[in-house]
Amino acid sequence: MNYRIASIPGDGIGVDVTIEARKVLDTAAAKYGFSLSWQEFDWSCERYAKSGSMMPDDGVEQLSEFDGILLGAVGFPGVPDHVSLWGLLIPLRRAFQQYVNLRPVRLLPGTTSALAGRTADELEMVIVRENSEGEYSAIGGRHNAGRPDEFVLQESVFTRVGVERIIRYAFELARSRSGHVTSATKSNGLIHSMPYWDEIFAEVAARYPDVPAQQCHVDALAARMVQAPDRIDVVVASNLFGDVLSDLAAAVTGGLGMAPSGNINPSGELPSMFEAVHGSAPDIAGQGIANPVAQILAAAMLLEHLGETVAAQAIRTSVDEVLTAGSARTPDLGGTATTTALGTVVAETLR
Amino acid sequence: MNYRIASIPGDGIGVDVTIEARKVLDTAAAKYGFSLSWQEFDWSCERYAKSGSMMPDDGVEQLSEFDGILLGAVGFPGVPDHVSLWGLLIPLRRAFQQYVNLRPVRLLPGTTSALAGRTADELEMVIVRENSEGEYSAIGGRHNAGRPDEFVLQESVFTRVGVERIIRYAFELARSRSGHVTSATKSNGLIHSMPYWDEIFAEVAARYPDVPAQQCHVDALAARMVQAPDRIDVVVASNLFGDVLSDLAAAVTGGLGMAPSGNINPSGELPSMFEAVHGSAPDIAGQGIANPVAQILAAAMLLEHLGETVAAQAIRTSVDEVLTAGSARTPDLGGTATTTALGTVVAETLR
Ligand SMILES: CC(C)[C@H](C(=O)O)[C@@H](O)C(=O)O
Ligand SMILES: CC(C)[C@H](C(=O)O)[C@@H](O)C(=O)O
Numbered sequence: 191m192n193y194r195i196a197s198i199p200g201d202g203i204g205v206d207v208t209i210e211a212r213k214v215l216d217t218a219a220a221k222y223g224f225s226l227s228w229q230e231f232d233w234s235c236e237r238y239a240k241s242g243s244m245m246p247d248d249g250v251e252q253l254s255e256f257d258g259i260l261l262g263a264v265g266f267p268g269v270p271d272h273v274s275l276w277g278l279l280i281p282l283r284r285a286f287q288q289y290v291n292l293r294p295v296r297l298l299p300g301t302t303s304a305l306a307g308r309t310a311d312e313l314e315m316v317i318v319r320e321n322s323e324g325e326y327s328a329i330g331g332r333h334n335a336g337r338p339d340e341f342v343l344q345e346s347v348f349t350r351v352g353v354e355r356i357i358r359y360a361f362e363l364a365r366s367r368s369g370h371v372t373s374a375t376k377s378n379g380l381i382h383s384m385p386y387w388d389e390i391f392a393e394v395a396a397r398y399p400d401v402p403a404q405q406c407h408v409d410a411l412a413a414r415m416v417q418a419p420d421r422i423d424v425v426v427a428s429n430l431f432g433d434v435l436s437d438l439a440a441a442v443t444g445g446l447g448m449a450p451s452g453n454i455n456p457s458g459e460l461p462s463m464f465e466a467v468h469g470s471a472p473d474i475a476g477q478g479i480a481n482p483v484a485q486i487l488a489a490a491m492l493l494e495h496l497g498e499t500v501a502a503q504a505i506r507t508s509v510d511e512v513l514t515a516g517s518a519r520t521p522d523l524g525g526t527a528t529t530t531a532l533g534t535v536v537a538e539t540l541r
Numbered sequence: 542m543n544y545r546i547a548s549i550p551g552d553g554i555g556v557d558v559t560i561e562a563r564k565v566l567d568t569a570a571a572k573y574g575f576s577l578s579w580q581e582f583d584w585s586c587e588r589y590a591k592s593g594s595m596m597p598d599d600g601v602e603q604l605s606e607f608d609g610i611l612l613g614a615v616g617f618p619g620v621p622d623h624v625s626l627w628g629l630l631i632p633l634r635r636a637f638q639q640y641v642n643l644r645p646v647r648l649l650p651g652t653t654s655a656l657a658g659r660t661a662d663e664l665e666m667v668i669v670r671e672n673s674e675g676e677y678s679a680i681g682g683r684h685n686a687g688r689p690d691e692f693v694l695q696e697s698v699f700t701r702v703g704v705e706r707i708i709r710y711a712f713e714l715a716r717s718r719s720g721h722v723t724s725a726t727k728s729n730g731l732i733h734s735m736p737y738w739d740e741i742f743a744e745v746a747a748r749y750p751d752v753p754a755q756q757c758h759v760d761a762l763a764a765r766m767v768q769a770p771d772r773i774d775v776v777v778a779s780n781l782f783g784d785v786l787s788d789l790a791a792a793v794t795g796g797l798g799m800a801p802s803g804n805i806n807p808s809g810e811l812p813s814m815f816e817a818v819h820g821s822a823p824d825i826a827g828q829g830i831a832n833p834v835a836q837i838l839a840a841a842m843l844l845e846h847l848g849e850t851v852a853a854q855a856i857r858t859s860v861d862e863v864l865t866a867g868s869a870r871t872p873d874l875g876g877t878a879t880t881t882a883l884g885t886v887v888a889e890t891l892r
Contacts, residue, residue, distance in 0.1 A: 306655060339702075409788035434763050
């Protein structure tokens with residue numbers, strides 16, 4: 191089996207960690223009898239600075255034939271975030287209908303939680319984030335510009351199709367792991383979008399009578415992540431709420447250096463894209479101190495998505511072993527190992 | 542000096558804790574030489590169940606002559622949240638132009654943080670939440686109802702006046718405590734509202750060169766609250782972001798049983814309203830187990846707002862003393878004291 195993989199290292203530490211993830215993927219391929227043909231794309235803020243665009247006009251077309259995409263991170267000082275993200279990350283998520291943003295977190299061995307007295311089995315959850323619509327919308331604008339009565343409108347868009355499919359995905363996932371679903375709502379504040387979300391949640395939940403379901407206001411759910419994370423299993427959330435809750439979930443478990451994510455098109459007809467939850471962290475880029483674990487785990491998710499389940503699990507196990515042994519720790523884990531050293535040790539353990 | 546105070550105990554534990562806060566306020570009045578004339582309003586979900594409305598048509602008018610409002614909490618099963626909240630809490634916040642929602646949190650003595658290894662001085666911050674506009678908007682609706690292509694729009698509204706005044710308030714507050722300001726943004730996702738917020742933030746920050754200012758994406762800021770709360774002082778945030786961040790801030794410090802809030806009209810021309818951050822928790826209502834500390838501290842904020850600074854400080858000191866002594870702890874604090882017992886001990890300590 192040969193898979194065509196597009197690599198977009200992007201900016202900042204995205205570049206540093208993607209090379210390590212690629213090393214681990216190549217090792218997995220050699221060991222488990224499949225091959226990967228890589229093509230690298232220099233789409234980034236650097237490209238934007240030179241050419242005025244994050245990716246070429248036919249960028250989506252170029253990627254559409256790939257079996258998977260590994261994305262580093264995008265963002266660099268000088269390029270406004272809404273330019274860099276809406277010029278690359280967000281259009282790709284939408285063009286490829288990667289409507290699921292899957293963000294599993296767990297407390298990895300050999301690491302400690304920011305929370306007091308929590309054990310690993312209490313800190314394991316998955317955020318299922320809607321990834322194609324919702325609060326992230328380009329609709330809106332400014333009225334009375336430059337006048338004292340100036341104001342800005344920002345529209346959120348929730349479609350039946352979009353809300354239903356993400357909630358269904360969350361229930362399927364919860365069923366497959368014998369878990370339960372918590373829906374993040376804010377129907378008491380946002381009185382159009384969130385009551386609609388709740389309505390569809392109730393409809394879908396009724397079709398999964400075997401899967402326990404509950405809803406929780408996003409403010410209370412954020413508090414629960416800190417005070418009772420053991421009561422959380424699968425969380426389904428809108429684009430914005432999922433964004434916040436998944437960073438938070440990463441923070442209460444191993445930290446952002448450890449949290450992978452998949453932008454998934456469940457149909458498989460268009461490529462899915464995998465990336466660390468963390469950003470490009472330009473302040474520490476190129477210094478060899480970024481933790482590559484999140485990106486390595488994102489690479490494992492890519493293999494999982496391609497059906498290479500055994501190889502994916504082997505990568506995760508290797509990461510666990512390396513962290514348990516403590517033989518290579520980057521500074522965020524209290525060690526002095528470089529990004530490359532940690533990546534290499536994981537690859538060697540896997541081999 | 543006599544102050545006219547409206548009390549709206551509301552629903553659930555709102556009733557349980559408001560009576561304790563009132564007890565403490567009356568004690569403070571007796572001791573510090575001012576008087577309080579109370580008027581109680583039964584506006585609540587119970588009222589809604591009987592009469593079809595949370596408050597009378599002239600509710601705003603009735604309250605407008607008061608010097609301050611003490612609100613319990615609103616919400617009860619059977620009454621949809623968007624009905625109860627938009628029929629009482631939110632209209633009051635808006636009618637009285639209580640555009641600041643002030644939410645100080647700190648780790649109280651004798652209590653422990655959910656975070657590992659954090660000391661009290663690392664856990665002290667104030668969330669300045671915009672309270673009159675933003676994501677909480679009644680504008681929006683459903684299109685293609687009942688069809689497969691159904692969708693819902695939800696509008697957020699950010700005015701120059703609204704954004705500027707809340708950011709200015711945050712800078713004034715930070716200056717007064719020699720602190721710094723962190724603005725919660727999400728300009729990389731919400732490309733109309735949040736770049737506008739950032740623009741005004743930059744303008745206002747330039748007028749306070751002595752106050753260190755930074756901005757942080759709301760997802761990263763949520764993570765920072767868990768991983769580096771000591772780096773946070775004054776947070777200024779939109780209505781929705783402030784809602785989530787303040788619950789989170791409460792969770793990482795003493796928990797929701799301890800977090801007060803003020804809905805403040807800084808001009809003083811219209812009444813301000815004080816309440817605990819927590820909700821009505823109907824499941825534990827009337828059992829005498831709710832922690833009244835948040836509401837007692839909200840009452841202290843009310844006095845502070847009225848200019849009774851010494852009395853306000855005395856209440857806070859009494860709460861600290863009682864918690865340090867550990868003589869009365871409600872179940873959430875690991876004790877067996879009732880709501881009334883804790884309220885009484887605080888009042889006696891104050892006396
Ligand atoms: C009850 C709800 C509408 C309210 C809000 O979101 O404003 C509450 O969560 C709060 O924080 O005061
Ligand atoms: C960079 C930003 C637009 C992005 C998002 O909010 O989706 C990031 O925070 C993420 O979580 O993938």
